[in-house]
Amino acid sequence: MEQALEQIRDQQKQSWNKFSPGWKKWDDLFMDFLNPNGQEIIDSLHLRDTDVVLDIAAGTGEPGLTIASKVKKGKVVITDLAEEMLVVARENKERKGIDNVEFVACDVCELPFTDNSFDAVSCRFGFMFFPDMLLAAKEIARVLKPGGRVATAVWNVPDKNFWVTAIMGAISRNMELPAPQPGAPGMFRCAKEGLIAEIFEQAGLKNISVKEVAGTLDCKTVDTYWNAMTEVAAPVVAALDKADEAGYAKIKSEVFDLVNQKFPDGNVQIDSSALVIYGEK
Template sequence: MEAQLEQIREQQKDSWNKFSPGWKKWDSLIMEFLHPIGDEMIKLLNPKENESVLDVASGTGEPGISIALKIGNGKIIFTDLAAGMLEIAEENARKAGIPNFETQVCDVSELPFADNSFDIISCRLGFMFFPDMQMAAKELARVLKPGGRITTSVWAGPEKNFWVTAIGGTINKNMGLEAPPEGAPGMFRCAKPGFIANMFKEAGLRNISESEVLGAVNCGTDETYWSMMTEIAAPFVAALSKADDSMRAKIKKEVSELINEKFPDGNVSIPSSAFVIYGEK
């Protein structure tokens, strides 16, 4: 891996490990939010008894745990770059009574598995953070068995994901942050329709499909929204760490006003949109 990509990978590993306590704290709300995406992925994969599964960028364990509940005596391996996230996934898998699983800290671009190892691969909301996405797609295709199924998901554009732009746009407006380089890892890096589908095709996958899945993050209040986003979202936390107390208070006030203007009834349920992409080897 090139030195620049390796540096990005190490930064991401440190970041996800650092924020794993926040993800554990907010796991219930976030998993409810992401449930429709996982459901669509599982429907497309159609897991069967005794199949072998690789769940990539597992985070706190979903949709891998839900898939594992459908494969009986089959085996699932949860993988992530961050050991801190996998510790939560392991705890959640044990709570769910998954009988046959293991966790593996590894990089998706250098998977420690033999060719043609898995019937199913799932990767929810990971691709946009991979330093080299094409290399990742080729590695995933390599370890997938002939006839195996793979599905992933990525966020659609910012105009359809106010739950990101409400705080992100307000921070940028107030702090004038420099935009990341084009193509750099980030939430909307894969938002163009067909982007991941084309990558799957280049990796040699077939029977590729793409569908849009709508959802909503049910925060309830603007305060809950602010607390969650400033405890799980590394880019926003990094930006706010450069703000003094008065600037941070100003940003928080403006975010609150923006949220309450959008949801005047006091029930903060912020819509989202993601693409789910499916392919076969």
């Protein structure tokens, strides 16, 4: 891997390790939020009881742990770049009493598995953070058995994801942030129509399909929204760390005003939109 891509990978690893305590704290909220996307991934993979499945960029363990409960005679290998995220995943595994899983900290662009190892691969909201998305897709194709299935979820366009734009928009309006490099990792990097499908095709996958999936971030209160986003969203925290006291207060005030305008009854349930892309080897 090129040195610049290695730097991106190392930054990602450091960031996700740093924010693992926040993800553990808010795991119930965000797993409920992301569940429709995980369920669509699971449904599209048509899992068999004996399947051996690879879950990439699993974070705190989903959808890999749910998949493990469905492939009772098979197993799931749960991976993530950040070891500290997998610590939380292991705790969730113990709490749920699931035993047909193993955990491997690794880079998707250099998967430590032999060719033709897995019946299926799942990856929920990982692709937009991979330094080299085509290399990642090729690695996924390499470790899939012939006829194996892969499904991944990525975020749709900003206009359909107020849960991100409410806070990031306020930050952008009030701070001079450096423009991201073209193709740099980011929440909406994979929202372009046909992008992941084309990458799958270039990686040698076939029978590719794309489905839009809706979700709801059920914060209930604007305070919960603010607290959760400022404890798990790395770009948010990185930007706010650079704001002075007055700037921070102004951004927070704007976010609260925006969210309260959208949910005047005080019941903050923010819609989201994602794309689930499926392919076969």
